[in-house]
Amino acid sequence: MREAAPLSETDTPLPDPAITGVAEHAKDVVLRLEHVSLRYRVPTERVPTFKEYAIRRLQGRLQWRESWALRDVNLTVRRGEVLGVIGRNGAGKSSLLRLVAGVLRPTSGRVWLKGWPVSPLLEIGAGFHPDLTGRENVYLNATLLGHSKKTIDARFDDITEFSELSEVMNAPLRTYSTGMMMRLGFAVATAWNPTILLVDEVLAVGDETFQRKCIARINSFRERAVSVLLVSHDLAQVRAICSRAIWLDAGAIRSAGPPDEVAERYHRALAG
Amino acid sequence: MGMSVAGGTQALATSSEQIYDSARRGIPLWHELLEVIRYRDLIAQLVARDVRMRYKRSVLGIAWTMLSPLLMMVVLSLVFARVFRVDTPHYPVYLLSALLLWTFFAQSTTAAMTQLIWGGPLLTRIYVPKAAFVIASIGTGLVNLALALIPLAVIMVATGVPLTPALLWLPLPVLLTACFALGVGLLLSTLAVFFRDIVEMYQVILTAWYFLTPIIYPVSAVPAEDLWWMSLNPAYYLVAAFREPIWAGQAPGIEALGIGAAMSVVTLLAGWVVFSWRADAMSARL
Numbered sequence: 001m002r003e004a005a006p007l008s009e010t011d012t013p014l015p016d017p018a019i020t021g022v023a024e025h026a027k028d029v030v031l032r033l034e035h036v037s038l039r040y041r042v043p044t045e046r047v048p049t050f051k052e053y054a055i056r057r058l059q060g061r062l063q064w065r066e067s068w069a070l071r072d073v074n075l076t077v078r079r080g081e082v083l084g085v086i087g088r089n090g091a092g093k094s095s096l097l098r099l100v101a102g103v104l105r106p107t108s109g110r111v112w113l114k115g116w117p118v119s120p121l122l123e124i125g126a127g128f129h130p131d132l133t134g135r136e137n138v139y140l141n142a143t144l145l146g147h148s149k150k151t152i153d154a155r156f157d158d159i160t161e162f163s164e165l166s167e168v169m170n171a172p173l174r175t176y177s178t179g180m181m182m183r184l185g186f187a188v189a190t191a192w193n194p195t196i197l198l199v200d201e202v203l204a205v206g207d208e209t210f211q212r213k214c215i216a217r218i219n220s221f222r223e224r225a226v227s228v229l230l231v232s233h234d235l236a237q238v239r240a241i242c243s244r245a246i247w248l249d250a251g252a253i254r255s256a257g258p259p260d261e262v263a264e265r266y267h268r269a270l271a272g
Numbered sequence: 273m274g275m276s277v278a279g280g281t282q283a284l285a286t287s288s289e290q291i292y293d294s295a296r297r298g299i300p301l302w303h304e305l306l307e308v309i310r311y312r313d314l315i316a317q318l319v320a321r322d323v324r325m326r327y328k329r330s331v332l333g334i335a336w337t338m339l340s341p342l343l344m345m346v347v348l349s350l351v352f353a354r355v356f357r358v359d360t361p362h363y364p365v366y367l368l369s370a371l372l373l374w375t376f377f378a379q380s381t382t383a384a385m386t387q388l389i390w391g392g393p394l395l396t397r398i399y400v401p402k403a404a405f406v407i408a409s410i411g412t413g414l415v416n417l418a419l420a421l422i423p424l425a426v427i428m429v430a431t432g433v434p435l436t437p438a439l440l441w442l443p444l445p446v447l448l449t450a451c452f453a454l455g456v457g458l459l460l461s462t463l464a465v466f467f468r469d470i471v472e473m474y475q476v477i478l479t480a481w482y483f484l485t486p487i488i489y490p491v492s493a494v495p496a497e498d499l500w501w502m503s504l505n506p507a508y509y510l511v512a513a514f515r516e517p518i519w520a521g522q523a524p525g526i527e528a529l530g531i532g533a534a535m536s537v538v539t540l541l542a543g544w545v546v547f548s549w550r551a552d553a554m555s556a557r558l
Contacts, residue, residue, distance in 0.1 A: 048468060050469050051473075053466075053467060102399035103395070103397065103398065103555050105294050105552055110294055111293070112292070113292050114289045114291055115290065117292075117399060122397055127394050127398075131325060132321060132324065136324070140321055143311070144314060144317075144394065144398065144400055146399070147313075149317075
């Protein structure tokens with residue numbers, strides 16, 4: 001761990017965690033990133049096969065390039081906040097979500113959050129199997145998200161009800177329309193009273209009715225004080241549903257604050 | 273956000289909210305084990321999925337599980353008994369018992385690699401202890417093995433091999449083979465995530481391995497000077513320990529069980545250490 005440095009101005013200042021202890025400070029903080037950096041080590045040339053790898057290794061021709069996906073990111077999300085994350089492709093948005101989801105660990109710094117496992121809203125059909133029934137898919141998908149069979153049993157009726165699919169729950173998923181599949185995925189992802197919901201570009205797909213339904217649900221989350229991390233390219237959407245936004249640029253937070261302002265600054269930078 | 277919301281949520285915020293802290297993590301191999309236990313229901317669901325897929329997709333699913341080793345056995349029995357004139361008594365049972373155990377090992381280790389690659393896109397989005405996929409492959413293999421024991425029993429009765437109480441020993445060699453398969457599966461899938469050609473290479477290795485293990489030929493046919501290096505093969509002991517109760521109606525030999533157990537446990541530990549040590553790097557590569 002590094003020495004406690006003052007938090008960057010781009011984010012809400014909080015008491016120094018080194019003094020207060022992370023768990024003690026502000027009770028409504030659900031997510032904190034402290035000086036988080038993430039490094040990927042990638043071979044300069046892709047070596048997809050073992051044979052090639054072995055040969056290059058022997059010849060000493062194996063070189064690695066380091067690239068930093070995130071650099072010294074400080075971030076605090078409070079209960080009920082809907083945080084929009086904007087930025088160009090490759091700016092580190094997905095890496096940020098992966099760190100929060102616990103898929104990757106920071107190279108340095110610290111990720112701390114309440115309400116593990118976090119609920120990610122996945123793209124349509126991810127973690128679903130076309131030949132299994134709706135019911136079987138609910139169980140498979142929810143256990144992949146880290147829920148126990150007992151919890152799923154207790155929530156199963158809610159999921160069926162919200163997805164409006166009670167009549168086709170025993171039919172194989174391949175007989176479902178895209179809309180039905182989305183409803184099921186959304187119902188499974190949101191059935192758990194999550195503390196933090198991760199939404200990565202999912203709202204970009206799907207028809208308008210479904211998008212509106214998702215947005216309504218995200219707004220209802222806000223009332224129920226669920227925190228949402230929303231990665232989006234759609235600035236209008238970020239302005240409409242987020243309570244705060246950050247702009248990631250080359251792995252660092254370039255700007256943070258009210259969505260309108262951040263979106264405006266980002267827009268201006270893109271324009272010229 | 274106003275204070276009213278924040279205050280109101282304290283009631284909502286149940287004490288069940290778990291904390292995740294990237295700074296607090298124990299030793300990788302212990303951590304992975306705890307997570308796998310926490311995700312045990314996922315393992316059950318993955319096994320259920322694979323078993324359902326196999327037997328749902330075609331009406332012949334179950335029949336095929338039973339028929340394919342039988343067909344193989346009939347062909348091999350004919351070739352070996354007639355062409356090579358192998359004089360092993362009850363050769364069909366001698367062969368089929370070893371063949372079933374080998375099929376279990378070969379299928380579940382191959383499935384371990386493909387399972388993890390299947391889960392790839394998902395595993396970049398959500399956290400899942402990756403070892404769960406490998407364990408599930410072995411679990412599916414065990415279900416298939418259990419089903420394949422039915423035609424074996426039929427053949428035993430048909431060819432006059434007595435069903436003896438020694439069969440009660442069977443779970444032990446099966447468990448040891450499962451441990452060995454899990455260790456090999458963990459090592460292979462670690463490699464396969466980084467290098468996709470491992471899947472093909474392994475098929476070649478499996479074929480060679482199959483012929484170097486006394487499955488289709490009797491141990492007695494192996495020249496004495498070659499026996500020492502052939503016995504470095506864990507499958508040699510596992511097959512012997514599994515075959516003995518079925519074919520000879522005897523408890524497995526202490527040598528087969530002891531050395532088989534030692535080799536399986538060492539392989540499992542090695543696989544677990546390597547897999548959990550590389551688990552984070554794998555997430556970045558999937």
